[in-house]
Amino acid sequence: MSSNIDLVIFGARGDLAKRKLLPALYQLDKAGLLPDSTRVAAVARENIDTVEFIKHTSELFKDLYDKDKWDEKAWTRFSRRLHYIKVDFSQKKEFAGLKQWVVDKRTMIYYLATPPSLFGSICKHLDDAGCVTPTSRIVLEKPIGHDLQSSEQVNGAVGQYFDERNIYRIDHYLGKETVQNLLALRFANRMINSQWDNSCIDHVQITAAETVGIEGRWSYYDKVGQLRDMVQNHLLQLLCMVAMEPPSSLKADEIRAEKVKLLRALRPICEDKVEDHAVRGQYSAGWISGSPVVGYMEEEGCESDSSNNETYVALKVHIDNWRWAGVPFYLRTGKRMQDKVTQVVIVYKDNPHSLFPETEGEANNKLVIRLQPNEGIELEMVSKKQSLKERLKTEKRTLNLDFFDSSGESRIADAYERLLLEVMKGDQWLFVSRDEIEASWHWCDRLLASWRDKKVATKPYSAGSWGPSRAEILIENDNRSWQEE
Numbered sequence: 001m002s003s004n005i006d007l008v009i010f011g012a013r014g015d016l017a018k019r020k021l022l023p024a025l026y027q028l029d030k031a032g033l034l035p036d037s038t039r040v041a042a043v044a045r046e047n048i049d050t051v052e053f054i055k056h057t058s059e060l061f062k063d064l065y066d067k068d069k070w071d072e073k074a075w076t077r078f079s080r081r082l083h084y085i086k087v088d089f090s091q092k093k094e095f096a097g098l099k100q101w102v103v104d105k106r107t108m109i110y111y112l113a114t115p116p117s118l119f120g121s122i123c124k125h126l127d128d129a130g131c132v133t134p135t136s137r138i139v140l141e142k143p144i145g146h147d148l149q150s151s152e153q154v155n156g157a158v159g160q161y162f163d164e165r166n167i168y169r170i171d172h173y174l175g176k177e178t179v180q181n182l183l184a185l186r187f188a189n190r191m192i193n194s195q196w197d198n199s200c201i202d203h204v205q206i207t208a209a210e211t212v213g214i215e216g217r218w219s220y221y222d223k224v225g226q227l228r229d230m231v232q233n234h235l236l237q238l239l240c241m242v243a244m245e246p247p248s249s250l251k252a253d254e255i256r257a258e259k260v261k262l263l264r265a266l267r268p269i270c271e272d273k274v275e276d277h278a279v280r281g282q283y284s285a286g287w288i289s290g291s292p293v294v295g296y297m298e299e300e301g302c303e304s305d306s307s308n309n310e311t312y313v314a315l316k317v318h319i320d321n322w323r324w325a326g327v328p329f330y331l332r333t334g335k336r337m338q339d340k341v342t343q344v345v346i347v348y349k350d351n352p353h354s355l356f357p358e359t360e361g362e363a364n365n366k367l368v369i370r371l372q373p374n375e376g377i378e379l380e381m382v383s384k385k386q387s388l389k390e391r392l393k394t395e396k397r398t399l400n401l402d403f404f405d406s407s408g409e410s411r412i413a414d415a416y417e418r419l420l421l422e423v424m425k426g427d428q429w430l431f432v433s434r435d436e437i438e439a440s441w442h443w444c445d446r447l448l449a450s451w452r453d454k455k456v457a458t459k460p461y462s463a464g465s466w467g468p469s470r471a472e473i474l475i476e477n478d479n480r481s482w483q484e485e
């Protein structure tokens with residue numbers, strides 16, 4: 001990594017900066033991974049100065065970290081890097097203040113933790129103020145648009161000032177250890193990759209279940225829904241990592257090209273198939289971990305009498321290529337579900353002929369790739385039961401690869417630590433290319449249009465459940481069932 005790197009965070013007083021970006025930079029610094037000379041400019045509209053900003057950040061960190069883990073020395077070192085610069089993002093002339101801080105010969109990383117509607121104008125003002133050089137990088141948070149057309153506009157506006165090789169589009173799922181481990185699991189293990197296709201795999205399930213609701217974002221979320229919030233980005237990225245063809249190397253361009261091919265091979269869910277292949281749900285009041293929670297329409301900030309917005313999606317997806325012909329991928333994600341679970345389950349086919357009647361008709365092998373909780377990989381297998389009395393009785397056993405135990409680290413790094421490190425290194429392998437974003441919107445737009453044209457209504461589900469019963473039917477129609485814990 002070059003040592004001449006500085007970071008500018010736009011939206012430095014916002015939630016993302018407070019919860020993720022500043023803590024991630026602090027952790028990187030603490031681990032000795034930030035170059036000594038790296039400076040961090042926190043940019044926002046509020047009229048405060050650097051001293052006040054540092055004071056707020058120290059209070060924030062003291063709330064975030066246990067008292068006994070607080071490292072005063074590491075904090076002092078990190079706080080010296082921080083500078084607060086007041087900029088009203090809509091005012092061109094206010095970027096002059098930032099220009100004074102920018103040093104031409106250093107690589108500037110501009111992180112836009114702002115609403116996407118500001119991306120284009122911030123890039124323009126940066127360029128007008130002379131803050132953009134051929135080495136400057138820009139980091140964009142999701143959502144990039146709400147459909148293909150609007151994402152093209154955002155990408156087009158940013159692309160006027162930054163070359164694609166300097167644009168880093170965040171999908172924080174790609175920063176998670178287990179998602180990166182999918183590459184190692186799939187492509188470093190002959191035993192796994194030789195059986196990674198329709199000859200051995202019956203189907204794949206991808207679940208991202210959350211217990212949280214919409215966290216005070218009702219008016220935003222009601223225009224977005226779970227398909228745009230979670231499927232278009234995180235679930236489709238997971239699907240890519242599970243199903244793409246092996247790249248010829250681990251270079252960013254090679255990996256990203258394979259993901260684009262996969263996204264383009266997704267079979268569209270058209271109007272005639274939409275009822276059988278896609279379920280929309282909306283939570284009603286219920287219980288989570290023994291406490292009552294309100295329904296979507298009773299959430300704080302709800303402004304309407306009715307809403308057909310989905311807080312849950314279940315999909316049956318087909319990939320039209322040689323490897324995956326005939327293998328369904330079942331995807332589901334929802335708010336206010338029973339547990340917080342994010343996992344991929346690979347369900348292998350049954351044996352062609354069964355020697356063990358007790359295992360007949362069920363999948364003997366399942367590979368569970370868990371992102372949260374307890375990051376790790378489990379392989380379910382059948383083994384002989386240890387017993388003198390029984391002749392050859394079998395039982396299910398699990399081979400367990402627990403990341404936390406094996407890493408030797410006292411903590412697993414947050415996704416944003418990894419992502420910020422990769423931006424600083426100038427490696428785009430964990431970032432989403434323009435082609436990927438546009439291919440995924442193209443597919444989601446088709447599904448959204450099918451829902452709209454067929455007037456598909458959301459099905460209610462109780463908070464604290466696993467989603468609407470219609471989602472059970474979606475998979476049970478194929479004589480399969482969702483893999484819960």
Ligand code: BG6
Pocket residue numbers: 210212229230342
């Ligand atoms: C975000 C969504 O991108 O991902 C949120 O906007 C969601 O609605 C979050 O809660 C889930 O992330 P994670 O890492 O907790 O699974």
